[in-house]
Amino acid sequence: MSSGPLRIGVIGCADIAWRRTLPALAGHPDVRVTALASRDPERARRFAERFGGEPVTGYEALLDRADLDAVYVPLPAKLHARWVERALLSDRHVLAEKPLTASAEETETLVGLAASRGLALLENFMFLCHSQHARVSDLVAQGAIGELRTLTAAFAFPPPADGHNIYKPDVGGGVLTDAGVYPLRAAQFHLGPGLQVLGAHMNVDERRGVDVAGTALLVAPGGQTAHLTWGAERSYRSRYELWGSTGRIEVPWAFTPPAAHRPVIRIERQDHVEELTLPAQDHFAAAVDAFVARVRDGVPSVLEGEAVLSHARLVDQVRRRALAPGGGPDEVDPDGRERPMASTNGGSRGKK
Template sequence: MSAAARATAPAVRLGLLGCADIALRKVLPAVARTPGITLTAVASRSAAKAARVAADTGAEPVRDYPALLARPDIDAVYVPLPAALHTEWTERALRAGKHVLAEKPLTPDATETARLVELARSRGLVLAENFMFVHHPQHRCVQVLLAGGAVGEPRVLNATFTIPPRPEGDIRYRPDLGGGALLDVGVYPLRAAQLLLGPGLDVLGADLRTDPERGVDVAGSALLRGPGGATAHLTFGMDHYYTSRYEVLGSAGRLRLDHAFTPPADHRPVITIERQGGVERLELEPFDQVTAAVRAFVTSIGSGAGPDAGAAITRQAELVADVRRAARAPLPPHRGDPTTQLLSTP
């Protein structure tokens, strides 16, 4: 769609399914900054919370999720619910004819993910998995540098995303809601490996450390091999010092990027390249990746093609399943009862 056509097209009318923290802190402010989309309605398991968020955003509070999906004045929905609830409400939204932007991971199960991708395709709807970091131009800059031989032939990708322990009661510690380090933070280095080494990755081995009291994995690592023979060493966890970086070791140098996955909008990225002749630091302009993700969703609705086009979403889910299989870890418990889901949903 041309810029002129976008300027005259009606705004995408967005519904919010659940008042999760990421929605309130990041995505809804980005929606307010993005032309071509407006928050129309808000649903939450708490009527009071829906009313507060609606009052703050100029939207209309709705009594529950089914009521929001039944509204004809909603074109798309944003699903920031716990991971175990994504399958149910993403499918309901698609069957109601709504485009969907869902927080990562789209679902905890590769088979369900593939089924939802196909359902969206068959109905001509956009289904996007909200990996915001892939929209940041710092990664495109890294891709260009690597393709241009900045470090010679890439041999190894080391990617790490770790966060400190969460407060007790946090949903990341609830196996019934799809908690655990792999689904919360491990998916980031896995997605980065796809971005930098290509889609043809194989999982060679993995380990997940489970907290026996909580019943979820709190740390893990994985070893993957790319189609060209390069390997990816991935580390993730939520029992660590905060780290968000990757580096590529090549035959002639090393490239490093800090603040790789969740940089604030005012952060100035620095790509460091070390070679035998010295060290080069490339400083980039600040960039708001959250607003860019919302903008990509709006653009994809206008053009009729999802920003991930299904393939990356499906392959990401397969890699998560492969890591779990290599670590001999079971799938999280399945939550298929929508009534129970409503009682547990933010």
């Protein structure tokens, strides 16, 4: 690796890259955007004009370059496994947009490959890098709401344009992997590993062949529960709440706060309400900081390793429970893999 800035190539000129992640990469003092690849030469050129670097036609051509230390992958979900694997095999560190892959099996393969080659592989769940969530964890640990009992979380938004990837099953569309993963990841962050899926439901748009809304009920090994809701084609909502034995904590703008937003954490007890206003923070920039620190100094990140594997397995559990009526709740084996339990508490498949 070069001793100068981290040289990054971009595989795929996606909207999220244009709006949020590439501004954070290009603005980092220890990163240089070196090349940007698209199957459309004009699109690659337009991205390069804004963020620097050389436009490249085709993803393989980018990986053939000798001047890259790392790769950022913002492709559609079903293309991630192929190109993340190729990037790792070319000995590049990888930052990939969520979901890392379309299945737990593919995720396990890639995480193992990265570990075997001594490479960083981070899944860009940028909201986890925002300081408001660590502050909430500290408050819970300090007993601000007594013993934690329940987490509720919701992430939903109005319908995107008809041609959006969320409506394209061939590239891994569906709202579970676009929005549902945020409440699921929040539940893991606050309730820890070993979550079981007691029930799940997804509304499926039969015409498009994708899920457009969902809900899940989880239980942690300690008995805490999580009730999660997500969806497209509804009013915007991005929040979670932790409910304890003596109070509750609300995070009103949990998953997509703008960089200039000063987050507010609301603490409510029976005879007292308090609101903490935190400094503004760009969580995309914080995720880039985490990636650079992992590559340069080996600093561990919540965006990699076992946390990524556990999340992928949980998403698979939710999907299976929602689309297979009659299946029992899932129990997690000691190695982290799930196994079905005998029960009649089934999920269901809904029609839009």
